[in-house]
Amino acid sequence: MIQKTQPDNPQLFFQNPWDRWTSYLQMCDYSKIFIISDSNTKQHCVPYFYQKTGLSDCPQYSIQAGESSKNLSTCEHIWEFCLNNQIDRNSLIIALGGGVVCDITGFCASSLLRGIDFIYIPTSLMAMSDAAHGGKNGINFKGFKNQIGLFNAPKAVLIDTTFLETLPDRHLKNGYVEMIKHAFIDNPPYWEELCDYPWPLDTETLKSYLKKSIRTKMDIVDLDFHEKGPRKMLNFGHTYGHAIESMALADGTDILHGEAIALGMLYEAWLSDQLFNWKSHWLAKFTTLLKPFLPTFTVPLDRVDDLIYWMNGDKKKSNHKIGFSLLEVPGKGRVDIDVKPELIIKSLEYYNII
Numbered sequence: 001m002i003q004k005t006q007p008d009n010p011q012l013f014f015q016n017p018w019d020r021w022t023s024y025l026q027m028c029d030y031s032k033i034f035i036i037s038d039s040n041t042k043q044h045c046v047p048y049f050y051q052k053t054g055l056s057d058c059p060q061y062s063i064q065a066g067e068s069s070k071n072l073s074t075c076e077h078i079w080e081f082c083l084n085n086q087i088d089r090n091s092l093i094i095a096l097g098g099g100v101v102c103d104i105t106g107f108c109a110s111s112l113l114r115g116i117d118f119i120y121i122p123t124s125l126m127a128m129s130d131a132a133h134g135g136k137n138g139i140n141f142k143g144f145k146n147q148i149g150l151f152n153a154p155k156a157v158l159i160d161t162t163f164l165e166t167l168p169d170r171h172l173k174n175g176y177v178e179m180i181k182h183a184f185i186d187n188p189p190y191w192e193e194l195c196d197y198p199w200p201l202d203t204e205t206l207k208s209y210l211k212k213s214i215r216t217k218m219d220i221v222d223l224d225f226h227e228k229g230p231r232k233m234l235n236f237g238h239t240y241g242h243a244i245e246s247m248a249l250a251d252g253t254d255i256l257h258g259e260a261i262a263l264g265m266l267y268e269a270w271l272s273d274q275l276f277n278w279k280s281h282w283l284a285k286f287t288t289l290l291k292p293f294l295p296t297f298t299v300p301l302d303r304v305d306d307l308i309y310w311m312n313g314d315k316k317k318s319n320h321k322i323g324f325s326l327l328e329v330p331g332k333g334r335v336d337i338d339v340k341p342e343l344i345i346k347s348l349e350y351y352n353i354i
Helices: 017-028 039-044 046-053 072-084 099-114 125-131 161-166 169-186 188-196 203-223 230-235 238-251 257-276 280-293 301-311 341-353
Strands: 011-013 033-038 060-063 092-097 117-122 136-141 144-151 156-158 324-329 332-337
Touching: 011 017, 017 046, 017 156, 033 039, 033 046, 033 099, 039 046, 039 060, 039 092, 060 072, 060 099, 072 099, 072 136, 092 099, 099 117, 099 125, 099 136, 099 144, 117 125, 125 161, 125 169, 125 203, 144 238, 161 203, 169 188, 169 203, 169 230, 169 257, 169 280, 188 203, 188 280, 203 230, 230 238, 230 324, 230 332, 238 257, 238 301, 238 324, 257 280, 257 324, 257 341, 301 341
Parallel strands: 011 156, 033 060, 033 092, 092 117, 117 156
Antiparallel strands: 136 144, 324 332
16 A cells, blocks of 8 residues: 655645635634744734734744744743643644744644644745745754754645735845745746846735745655655755854854855855856856845855864764755756865855955
């Protein structure tokens, strides 16, 4: 008998999302609904959510905004709050926030009482385009990114782009980086389109690209939910990027996930160019596209050992080797590539000359 190896895809509420939300709740008849937000979305997004749903009497817990909250201590507070408010297995937990809120809510819901239904209502472009899709959830541990977690998809993802109106430009750019990645690794015509429409974008163009990015990511996830093969290409830019995030967090430096990934993609594009002999204009074109999204944070050459230390904690490491996801050409990837330290050093030198 053929065994099912992955969960059903979550429902995506994009067109008329709140009408579909109402129909979903009527069908499911949950015993209680819980809301997890952060200190930013509690102020800017929760009132709008109450207006749309009338659920202002639901238990609501808010975590401190930012990557530093993505830890086991925060989980304990969420679990305690839910248990104190008589959560049961027929309850629903809603993540109302960006990538951190989605990641930690999915993890807490999946592990509490051996599994509570959860729904993502992403409020950032990062979460709408990437973090809310694919079933990855988890927390950081001992400074390393996403070391504890699991694969479990939400029941639904509700996208209302009205939430993007609450975001400053830096946070919009933060999410757009993942959309650039989706285009570059899997959809060259989409990538060419992004190159022709430099940042900032008008609202309708951004919504159109958002739909393309969600579809691109979900097509990849559908092939490989548990990340054994082709899904690893979604990690393009993330071997460097997660290490850079961890370095910055350890230094007390402010850096957003997308900013670190933009820098990581630049380094990994350079590696791809070196290893696969890209056509001469690809690297320059990709670098030009990424420049507006790069952070002020850099990795000096005298800290390459620190960078490699954080890379060695990467959850994708196998057989004591760091596995990079690189591109033979735009739209065609190779995974689990072993890269020598000498090339890592040279990649840092490349950034110093652009």
